[in-house]
Amino acid sequence: EMSTTALSNGQGDHTGIVRRITCVGAGYVGGPTCAMIANKCPHITVTVVDMNTEKIDEWNSDNLPIFEPGLEEIVMKCRGTNLFFSSDIPKAIREADLIFISVNTPTKMYGKGKGMAPDLKYVESVARSIAEHAGGPKIVVEKSTVPVKAAESILSILRDAQRTNTNLTFQVLSNPEFLAEGTAMRDLANPDRVLIGGENSEEGRKAVAALVDVYSSWVAPERIITTNTWSSELSKLVANAFLAQRISSINSVSAICEATGADVREVAHAVGFDTRIGNKFLNASVGFGGSCFQKDVLSLVYLCECLNLKEVAAYWHGVIEINNWQRRRFADKIISEMFNTVAGKKIAIFGFAFKKNTGDTRESSAIHVCRHLMEEQAKLAIFDPKVTEEQMRRELTIETSEESVKKLVTVHSDAYEAAKDAHAIVILTEWDEFTGYDYNRIYKSMVHPAALFDGRLLFERKKMEDMGFRFFGIGSAPTHLTRVGFVASQ
Ligand code: NAI
Numbered sequence: 358e359m360s361t362t363a364l365s366n367g368q369g370d371h372t373g374i375v376r377r378i379t380c381v382g383a384g385y386v387g388g389p390t391c392a393m394i395a396n397k398c399p400h401i402t403v404t405v406v407d408m409n410t411e412k413i414d415e416w417n418s419d420n421l422p423i424f425e426p427g428l429e430e431i432v433m434k435c436r437g438t439n440l441f442f443s444s445d446i447p448k449a450i451r452e453a454d455l456i457f458i459s460v461n462t463p464t465k466m467y468g469k470g471k472g473m474a475p476d477l478k479y480v481e482s483v484a485r486s487i488a489e490h491a492g493g494p495k496i497v498v499e500k501s502t503v504p505v506k507a508a509e510s511i512l513s514i515l516r517d518a519q520r521t522n523t524n525l526t527f528q529v530l531s532n533p534e535f536l537a538e539g540t541a542m543r544d545l546a547n548p549d550r551v552l553i554g555g556e557n558s559e560e561g562r563k564a565v566a567a568l569v570d571v572y573s574s575w576v577a578p579e580r581i582i583t584t585n586t587w588s589s590e591l592s593k594l595v596a597n598a599f600l601a602q603r604i605s606s607i608n609s610v611s612a613i614c615e616a617t618g619a620d621v622r623e624v625a626h627a628v629g630f631d632t633r634i635g636n637k638f639l640n641a642s643v644g645f646g647g648s649c650f651q652k653d654v655l656s657l658v659y660l661c662e663c664l665n666l667k668e669v670a671a672y673w674h675g676v677i678e679i680n681n682w683q684r685r686r687f688a689d690k691i692i693s694e695m696f697n698t699v700a701g702k703k704i705a706i707f708g709f710a711f712k713k714n715t716g717d718t719r720e721s722s723a724i725h726v727c728r729h730l731m732e733e734q735a736k737l738a739i740f741d742p743k744v745t746e747e748q749m750r751r752e753l754t755i756e757t758s759e760e761s762v763k764k765l766v767t768v769h770s771d772a773y774e775a776a777k778d779a780h781a782i783v784i785l786t787e788w789d790e791f792t793g794y795d796y797n798r799i800y801k802s803m804v805h806p807a808a809l810f811d812g813r814l815l816f817e818r819k820k821m822e823d824m825g826f827r828f829f830g831i832g833s834a835p836t837h838l839t840r841v842g843f844v845a846s847q
Contacts, residue, residue: 373563373566373567374567374570375401375454375455375496375567375568375570375571376400376401376402376454377401377402377404377452377453377454377455378391378394378401378402378403378404378453378454378455378456378457378571379403379404379405379406379449379450379452379453379455379456380403380404380405380406380456380457380459380500381406381407381446381449381450381456381457381458381459381460381483381486382405382407382457382458382459382460382461382479382483382500382501383405383406383407383409383412383413383416383422383442383459384407384412384423384459384460384461385423385425385538385541385648385717386459386500386501386534386536387405387407387457387459387500388405388416388421388422388423388425388428388432389423389425389428389536389541389542389545390457390459390500390534390536390545391403391405391440391457392428392431392432392435392440392542393431393542393545393546394571395431395435395438395439396431396434396435396440397546397574397575398439398571398574398575399439401439401571402439402441403435403439403440403441404441404442404443404449404452404453405440405441405442405443406442406443406444406445406446406449407442407444408444408446410444413442413443413444416432416442417436417442423716423717424715424716424743425538425539425542425714425715426540426543426714427542427543428541428542431542446486446490447486447489447490450486450487450490450491450495451491451492451493453495454495454496454567455495455496455497455498455567455568455571456487456495456496456497456498457498457500457532458480458484458497458498458499458500458501458511459500459501459534460479460480460483460501461479461501461648462475462476462477462479462480462501462503462652463475463476463648463652464476464651464652464655464656470659472655473655473656473658473659473662474504474655474656474659475502475503475504475652475653475655475656477503477504477507477510479501480499480501480503480507480511481510481511481514484497484510484511484514484515485514487527488514488515488517488518488525489518491515491518491525491527492522492524492525493524493525494524494525494526494527495525495526495527495528496527496528496530496564496568497511497515497528497529497530498530498531498532498568499511499530499531499532499533499590500532500533500534502533502534502593502594502597502649502652502653502656503531503590504590504594504656504660505587505590505591505594505660506587506590507590508530508531508554508586508587508590511529512527512529515527515529528555528556528560528561528563529556529586530553530554530555530564530565530568531552531553531554531555531586531589531590532551532552532553532554532568532589533552533589533590533592533593535548535549535550535552535593535596536548538647538711538712538714538715538717539712539713539714539715540714548576548580549580550580550581550582551572551580551581551582552582552584553565553568553569553572553581553582553583554583554584554585554586554587554588554589554590555583555585555586556585556586557585565583569581569583593653594653594654594656594657594660595657597649597650597653597654598653598654598657598673598676600638600650601645601650601651601653601654601676601677601680602673602676603638603639604638604640604642604644604650604680605645605675605676605677605679605680605683607621607625607639607640607641608641608642608644608679608680608683608831609679609683610624610625610641610832611641611683611831611832612686612832614641614832614833614834615831615832615833615834616834617834618834619834620832620833621641621814621831621832621833622641622814622832622833624832625639625640625641640813640814641814641831641832642683642722642787642812642813642814642831643683643684643687643722643723643726643785643812643813643831644680644681644683644687644722645680645711645722646711646712646719646720646721646722646723646724647711647712647717647719647720647721648717648720650680650720651677651680651720654673654674654676654677655677657673658670658673658674658677661673681725684722684725684726684729685725687726687810687812687831688725688726688729688730689729690810690829691704691726691730691781691783691808691810691829692729692730692733694808694810694827694829695780695781695808698733699730699733699734699735699780700733700734700735701734701735701736702735702736702779702780702781702804703735703736703738703778703779703780703804704730704735704736704737704738704779704780704781704782704783705738705739705740705772705775705776705779705781705782705783706723706726706727706737706738706739706740706775706783706785707740707741707772707775707782707783707784707785707786707788707791708723708740708741708784708785708786708787708788708791708813709721709723709724709739709741709744709749709752709785709786710723710741710743710744710786710788711723711786712786712787713786713787713788713789714788715743716743716744716745716748718744718748718749718752721752721785721786722785722812723785723786724752724755724756726783726785727739727753727766728753728756728757730783731753731761731762731765731766732757734765735765736765736766736767737765737766737767738767738768738769738774738775738776738779739766739767739768739769739775740769740770740771740772740775741786741788742788742790746768749766749768750766750768753766772791772794772799773794773798773799773802776799776802776803777802777803778802778804779803779804779807780803780804780807780808781807781808781809781810782799782803782807782808782809782810783810783812784809784810784811784812784813784815785812785813786813787813787814787815791815792815792816796821796824796826797824800824800825800826805825806827807825807826807827808826808827808828808829809821809826809827809828809829810829810830811828811829811830811831812831813831814830814831814832816828816830818830818833818836819836822836
């Protein structure tokens, strides 16, 4: 009987209720999601495992490996009660009723699909570990963002193990994660929706029901969407593509604004009032970053190419092209406004994380802007409230030689110190604290004329100009251009 249902728990009883969850991958997704499940489901024991044993030690310490507002409180509350972090992957797999796969799926950097396709080697290796150590029925849940049909590959590996061990049964579900770093705990506690895809069969529906039951502890039923597996996998890629597209759309408009005297904030406000468009996610900036948008849009593009949908692939690839162009455009603006030479000039960089309220720097636009400035031999004095010096240097060294990073970059633990004797300040992350500094004091400590390049629309032009700064903001023109009549007379 055990072999016919995926709904028994690891101990072998047939309640159909999930009591033990194991999550493989203790990263930005695995850590916060499991902390939330443990917090909301006291009847479930949650174990998070990772092959990186140092990371697991950090999860078990007072110094958690990731910063996320509200995370620490919940981990401290649940850890040791129904939330555990462990390096014993086989044991955690054996004991689980349900296993989340939350490992990274970065863009492939080799071979077929290089620079486009997501690398599924980590997902596959987890599938193989599950096949090896399961011992009994398991529900396996893809939480990692994967291409459409990835569940099929996982299932093939698992089904193969069933041939030699008839105690094994597997259901593979897709349950993509929609949390945003910086607001992960809020997003998890109060998700817009939870998406669960499964096989259209009795066993499939039972497995879906078991996972729905987990989320039902705190998510309203109308917010839990169930679909077939492929719709679920594709929806995650599409959701990220639409989000990234909105940023590239408004960023493309920001260039028009800079050239005409329109203000991108006013345009976004006016356009966003249309309820069909909506006012969220319309902030122009130096470009999106983070581990997901670029990777997932490229994954979608690659999928389209593989399906021979060339026009669709090109359409979505434009989102990435605009993002790269916006980063480059901003760096070029800095250089040209600093009298076409930044060589040897100290430039203060405020913010290195890809967005506020996270220490994550993966694909941060800051990396690209800094690289462009370093190519021009600018001396960068970087400050970020959450990113360590070591991490900045590691990121910068990926695309720039260690020697130039050493020569051109200093990292500061204080914004005032970073700005002292600088020719310019460049805002690359929208940290709240950046608007609270004493800019009169900062201005006085700088080399004059002092420039402020606002890549995140944090400042009012007039206020900063009145202080003495030469001000350059994304999506707004210098004051003389905005005067009535100027544009028309061009
Ligand atoms: P991460 O890199 O922070 O964490 C992944 C963890 O998996 C690492 O600690 C790594 O050591 C571990 N790992 C890799 N292979 C393993 C194996 N075979 N056995 C055990 N552990 C293994 O990645 P992150 O950001 O948590 O992303 C995970 C997935 O979730 C990705 O597919 C990503 O696209 C997706 N996602 C990420 C979001 C985010 O905001 N970071 C949001 C939504 C989805």
